[in-house]
Amino acid sequence: MKYFLLLCLSYFYLSANAHIFVFHRFGDDRHPSTNTTIEQLKTQFEYFKNNGYKVVPTSDIIDKLKAKVDIPDNWVAFHIDDSYKSFYENGLPLFKEYNYPFSLFVYVEATQKKYNDFMTWEQIKESSKYGEISLHSYSHEHLTKLSNEELIKDTKTSYEIFEEEMGFKPKGYVYPFGEYNEEVKQTIKSFGFDYIGNQNSGSVNKNIRQI
Numbered sequence: 001m002k003y004f005l006l007l008c009l010s011y012f013y014l015s016a017n018a019h020i021f022v023f024h025r026f027g028d029d030r031h032p033s034t035n036t037t038i039e040q041l042k043t044q045f046e047y048f049k050n051n052g053y054k055v056v057p058t059s060d061i062i063d064k065l066k067a068k069v070d071i072p073d074n075w076v077a078f079h080i081d082d083s084y085k086s087f088y089e090n091g092l093p094l095f096k097e098y099n100y101p102f103s104l105f106v107y108v109e110a111t112q113k114k115y116n117d118f119m120t121w122e123q124i125k126e127s128s129k130y131g132e133i134s135l136h137s138y139s140h141e142h143l144t145k146l147s148n149e150e151l152i153k154d155t156k157t158s159y160e161i162f163e164e165e166m167g168f169k170p171k172g173y174v175y176p177f178g179e180y181n182e183e184v185k186q187t188i189k190s191f192g193f194d195y196i197g198n199q200n201s202g203s204v205n206k207n208i209r210q211i
């Protein structure tokens with residue numbers, strides 16, 4: 001049986017083990033609320049480097065969750081939502097410099113329709129040499145406002161385009177805006193992702209819910 005893991009990431013998860021940090025834009029001061037400056041990123045990376053933290057791909061955490069074993073306290077994972085071009089241009093060079101993996105969640109419509117601020121498929125493929133690439137919906141709608149039929153169509157479209165472009169199936173899915181309800185959860189789950197996440201930074205441990 002396949003495991004479906006919902007990463008309920010919350011700062012209030014007291015019995016925490018691994019820590020997941022969520023980013024959006026890098027070195028892009030047009031959008032301060034979703035931006036991380038390169039100086040801030042460097043400060044964080046230096047902190048992790050100098051304090052015994054191990055940066056791992058999300059799939060390593062999922063493997064531990066599936067095995068129901070403790071996740072080492074010093075594990076850290078980086079999630080990057082929305083596949084903004086500023087990650088490729090400004091963030092990725094620093095991830096490469098520190099040799100830190102990441103998980104990038106692709107807003108498929110933005111890439112497919114070549115929206116200005118978003119990475120191209122070529123840039124996403126190049127990024128996949130250094131991190132894991134997963135899904136962040138097709139249309140980046142508020143999923144709870146879609147009909148179930150629309151939600152299935154959105155997810156199916158994103159899944160198929162992703163697979164065709166990347167040549168592999170996405171392992172993970174992150175809800176746009178972190179919004180979901182029971183119906184959304186069940187529908188997304190039916191696509192067989194290894195894990196589904198919201199978009200908050202926080203902690204995960206082996207007691208996390210399996211859905």
Ligand SMILES: [Zn+2]
Nearest residue numbers: 081082176177
């Ligand atoms: Zn998003």
